[in-house]
Amino acid sequence: MTQALTISCAERVLDAYRRIAEADRPEVWITLRPETDVLAEARELDRRIAAGAELPLAGTLVAVKDNIDVADLPTTAACPGFAYTPATSAPAVQRLVDAGALVLGKTNLDQFATGLVGVRSPYGPVRNALRPEKISGGSSSGSAVAVALGIADIALGTDTAGSGRVPAALNDIVGLKPTLGLVPTTGVVPAARSYDAVTVFARTLTEAQRALAVMIGPDGGDPLGRTWPDDVRLSAPEHPRVAVPGDDDLTPLSPEARAAFRTAVKRLEAAGAETTVIDVSPLLEAARLLYDGALVAERYAAVGEFIAGDPSAADPTVAGIILASGELPAHALAADQERLDGYKALARRLLAGYDALLLPTTTEHPDIAAVQADPVTVNSRLGTYTNFVNLLDLAAVAVPAGEADGGPFGVSVITRAFEDQPALDIAALLTGEQAPTPLPGTGVDLAVFG
Amino acid sequence: MTQALTISCAERVLDAYRRIAEADRPEVWITLRPETDVLAEARELDRRIAAGAELPLAGTLVAVKDNIDVADLPTTAACPGFAYTPATSAPAVQRLVDAGALVLGKTNLDQFATGLVGVRSPYGPVRNALRPEKISGGSSSGSAVAVALGIADIALGTDTAGSGRVPAALNDIVGLKPTLGLVPTTGVVPAARSYDAVTVFARTLTEAQRALAVMIGPDGGDPLGRTWPDDVRLSAPEHPRVAVPGDDDLTPLSPEARAAFRTAVKRLEAAGAETTVIDVSPLLEAARLLYDGALVAERYAAVGEFIAGDPSAADPTVAGIILASGELPAHALAADQERLDGYKALARRLLAGYDALLLPTTTEHPDIAAVQADPVTVNSRLGTYTNFVNLLDLAAVAVPAGEADGGPFGVSVITRAFEDQPALDIAALLTGEQAPTPLPGTGVDLAVFG
Numbered sequence: 001m002t003q004a005l006t007i008s009c010a011e012r013v014l015d016a017y018r019r020i021a022e023a024d025r026p027e028v029w030i031t032l033r034p035e036t037d038v039l040a041e042a043r044e045l046d047r048r049i050a051a052g053a054e055l056p057l058a059g060t061l062v063a064v065k066d067n068i069d070v071a072d073l074p075t076t077a078a079c080p081g082f083a084y085t086p087a088t089s090a091p092a093v094q095r096l097v098d099a100g101a102l103v104l105g106k107t108n109l110d111q112f113a114t115g116l117v118g119v120r121s122p123y124g125p126v127r128n129a130l131r132p133e134k135i136s137g138g139s140s141s142g143s144a145v146a147v148a149l150g151i152a153d154i155a156l157g158t159d160t161a162g163s164g165r166v167p168a169a170l171n172d173i174v175g176l177k178p179t180l181g182l183v184p185t186t187g188v189v190p191a192a193r194s195y196d197a198v199t200v201f202a203r204t205l206t207e208a209q210r211a212l213a214v215m216i217g218p219d220g221g222d223p224l225g226r227t228w229p230d231d232v233r234l235s236a237p238e239h240p241r242v243a244v245p246g247d248d249d250l251t252p253l254s255p256e257a258r259a260a261f262r263t264a265v266k267r268l269e270a271a272g273a274e275t276t277v278i279d280v281s282p283l284l285e286a287a288r289l290l291y292d293g294a295l296v297a298e299r300y301a302a303v304g305e306f307i308a309g310d311p312s313a314a315d316p317t318v319a320g321i322i323l324a325s326g327e328l329p330a331h332a333l334a335a336d337q338e339r340l341d342g343y344k345a346l347a348r349r350l351l352a353g354y355d356a357l358l359l360p361t362t363t364e365h366p367d368i369a370a371v372q373a374d375p376v377t378v379n380s381r382l383g384t385y386t387n388f389v390n391l392l393d394l395a396a397v398a399v400p401a402g403e404a405d406g407g408p409f410g411v412s413v414i415t416r417a418f419e420d421q422p423a424l425d426i427a428a429l430l431t432g433e434q435a436p437t438p439l440p441g442t443g444v445d446l447a448v449f450g
Numbered sequence: 451m452t453q454a455l456t457i458s459c460a461e462r463v464l465d466a467y468r469r470i471a472e473a474d475r476p477e478v479w480i481t482l483r484p485e486t487d488v489l490a491e492a493r494e495l496d497r498r499i500a501a502g503a504e505l506p507l508a509g510t511l512v513a514v515k516d517n518i519d520v521a522d523l524p525t526t527a528a529c530p531g532f533a534y535t536p537a538t539s540a541p542a543v544q545r546l547v548d549a550g551a552l553v554l555g556k557t558n559l560d561q562f563a564t565g566l567v568g569v570r571s572p573y574g575p576v577r578n579a580l581r582p583e584k585i586s587g588g589s590s591s592g593s594a595v596a597v598a599l600g601i602a603d604i605a606l607g608t609d610t611a612g613s614g615r616v617p618a619a620l621n622d623i624v625g626l627k628p629t630l631g632l633v634p635t636t637g638v639v640p641a642a643r644s645y646d647a648v649t650v651f652a653r654t655l656t657e658a659q660r661a662l663a664v665m666i667g668p669d670g671g672d673p674l675g676r677t678w679p680d681d682v683r684l685s686a687p688e689h690p691r692v693a694v695p696g697d698d699d700l701t702p703l704s705p706e707a708r709a710a711f712r713t714a715v716k717r718l719e720a721a722g723a724e725t726t727v728i729d730v731s732p733l734l735e736a737a738r739l740l741y742d743g744a745l746v747a748e749r750y751a752a753v754g755e756f757i758a759g760d761p762s763a764a765d766p767t768v769a770g771i772i773l774a775s776g777e778l779p780a781h782a783l784a785a786d787q788e789r790l791d792g793y794k795a796l797a798r799r800l801l802a803g804y805d806a807l808l809l810p811t812t813t814e815h816p817d818i819a820a821v822q823a824d825p826v827t828v829n830s831r832l833g834t835y836t837n838f839v840n841l842l843d844l845a846a847v848a849v850p851a852g853e854a855d856g857g858p859f860g861v862s863v864i865t866r867a868f869e870d871q872p873a874l875d876i877a878a879l880l881t882g883e884q885a886p887t888p889l890p891g892t893g894v895d896l897a898v899f900g
Contacts, residue, residue, distance in 0.1 A: 223795035230680045297780030304781055328780035330747030345673035
């Protein structure tokens with residue numbers, strides 16, 4: 001980061017802890033590291049830099065969602081009874097640290113990454129960075145808010161149904177949801193392991209992308225790990241063809257949000273994109289498989305036995321969802337996986353001929369109190385435009401796109417698997433940033449020391 | 451086929467029906483087409499050839515396993531109550547017909563392709579082509595025997611656990627089990643759809659490979675369809691590195707069969723291969739997931755409701771297996787799929803640095819009476835060396851490799867997904883055939899009219 005060149009890593013850490021104190025958002029953190037510990041690491045970094053060390057992320061301050069291992073800090077997944085303290089960091093974290101990043105602590109989340117609200121946690125609901133009475137979105141709630149408040153430069157989230165994108169939209173920041181398997185999920189508490197991705201929040205695409213670049217690459221431990229194919233696309237075309245939904249597919253949005261979405265489409269067009277209205281309802285239908293069907297049984301496979309052992313140890317909403325999934329028959333899961341394969345083929349046909357699909361990131365921005373009063377219905381609605389993405393093996397970049405209904409509005413650029421860089425390029429047309437250095441090249445180079 | 455150039459298609463059909471009568475193996479067929487129908491098609495073919503039509507498989511006689519659709523013939527899957535008559539042929543069949551092949555009829559199988567014995571069918575156990583008191587192997591029993599008896603030039607099978615390879619070994623013919631997804635499974639009654647492949651039996655690698663070449667390519671209908679990757683290997687190296695099992699992994703074999711396997715290894719070495727003994731026990735362990743775990747629930751998803759509706763309509767052994775799989779919980783399937791992904795990663799590491807793995811195709815050759823007396827135990831053992839192949843996304847070519855215990859002995863060349871051509875090349879070192887024209891090129895060209 002450029003700041004690292006002008007002020008020392010130690011100064012950046014001191015600033016961050018000042019902002020933490022000023023912000024007074026204790027619910028953001030499940031484990032905040034002692035300032036002295038981080039400061040000592042920052043000083044050591046400053047010494048190495050003075051001695052000529054070249055670290056692409058020197059002094060970058062990182063917040064890590066508390067379902068991702070950081071060595072010697074407890075991993076709780078927002079369930080105190082589940083906590084364990086790993087001896088090693090997840091590769092996603094270790095690669096950032098190896099590149100010069102400093103971990104500030106572990107952030108709050110919807111327990112076991114089950115939720116899109118940021119309210120389902122015994123560590124308290126995470127208040128929105130901009131409008132404290134509103135939800136932060138989840139499940140990567142604390143990570144998104146830590147970035148939005150300017151405490152962390154980047155934060156790691158995870159995303160199965162939208163957990164790395166919905167909080168980005170609601171806190172007016174960037175969220176990268178890379179292609180499944182590119183960033184190892186080793187050392188991450190699974191939500192639904194077939195559809196889990198490690199994600200990055202940042203205030204700019206460039207910062208998010210630089211972090212992602214060092215995180216990508218096989219680690220030898222993630223059985224679902226994948227590498228860039230030989231024919232990977234390194235950029236979007238100058239005039240990308242972007243599919244957009246028609247009014248019928250935008251009915252969950254308020255009129256103001258719909259107008260904000262149309263403004264984003266116009267902005268893309270003004271930047272050179274050719275947009276085409278398509279019927280995205282089959283994708284939104286596929287989204288329903290994630291929770292209305294049997295795919296959710298993967299959550300039981302991950303932590304069901306733990307919860308069944310002592311249901312009172314878990315958040316009641318989360319326990320309800322996961323324990324119910326334990327009752328489903330295997331043939332229903334097999335049948336839903338077959339349906340999902342059908343939807344995947346359908347999505348390939350639907351998106352053929354387009355470089356990306358632009359959608360609103362989420363539907364609305366509820367108050368914390370409203371979600372506490374009805375913890376399931378609103379949550380489901382929030383995933384309308386995100387749930388299908390991982391199910392159908394797509395990549396997504398969530399970016400701010402103006403305002404609606406008195407708060408931030410966000411859109412997502414969705415692409416085929418491995419088209420992460422075209423997604424970033426198209427997202428940059430919306431934010432006005434210069435498109436960052438192509439990902440795959442960077443990823444491949446840096447994987448060597450990762 | 452070269453014969454087609456010297457004798458007419460009509461003469462070939464007449465010969466085939468003479469052989470059918472001579473062989474007196476009515477249990478091979480569930481539906482044998484009337485000779486006059488096939489003859490009329492042959493005469494039409496002869497007219498087209500005389501008029502200059504170029505058909506790569508002109509006059510090739512094909513037998514089709516009766517879980518694969520042929521237009522206007524019933525598809526029974528060896529369960530009369532399940533039968534339906536499709537209006538269109540499966541793409542795998544249609545592509546052969548378009549290339550000039552003639553379908554003789556539909557062959558007997560272990561019901562719903564559930565079995566490796568060829569005994570689980572209300573149409574009668576299929577007797578071995580060479581030793582009638584012995585099993586044919588299954589589930590593609592009739593197809594293998596039709597080829598082994600010289601009635602059909604090629605036959606289509608399906609293979610989930612070894613159904614396209616075990617019968618090849620027991621009837622002394624070639625069985626190609628291509629990479630999953632290369633040949634569309636559209637129009638095929640699923641066994642366990644994630645692991646089902648359409649296979650080819652023939653008496654030579656060249657014949658099998660020519661047929662496979664026209665069958666490969668996306669059809670737009672199979673959601674699990676795949677295409678050759680850009681970096682597909684078009685041949686095995688001159689000195690292929692072949693992994694082979696040690697004695698510990700060959701204990702299920704008789705001493706004579708073990709000696710036959712060692713002879714095959716020596717033959718490979720004499721042909722230029724470098725062999726290395728590796729511990730294949732992790733692969734054999736993965737094999738057990740197919741039936742001892744919850745993956746079998748895919749069979750319930752495919753035909754479970756039908757069987758549950760009237761269990762007496764099904765073979766009792768088959769009904770028992772499939773109905774039991776209906777009782778399994780979804781989280782157990784999710785957990786076994788996770789285990790399977792772990793085994794896949796393990797297999798990648800185990801086979802890294804090798805062009806192929808050579809294994810016996812099956813363990814033994816039981817009498818029909820022995821299998822009837824104990825329909826499950828022997829069946830399970832027969833899949834020891836085949837079950838893991840589709841689970842771990844590998845390709846395989848089964849070829850004859852001499853004799854043991856008074857009958858044929860067979861081995862399989864197993865490669866990574868998409869390395870079908872290297873597998874054929876290495877198999878050709880064993881049979882002494884010249885390696886046929888590389889597959890992918892042929893497949894890609896012919897896919898245009900397929």
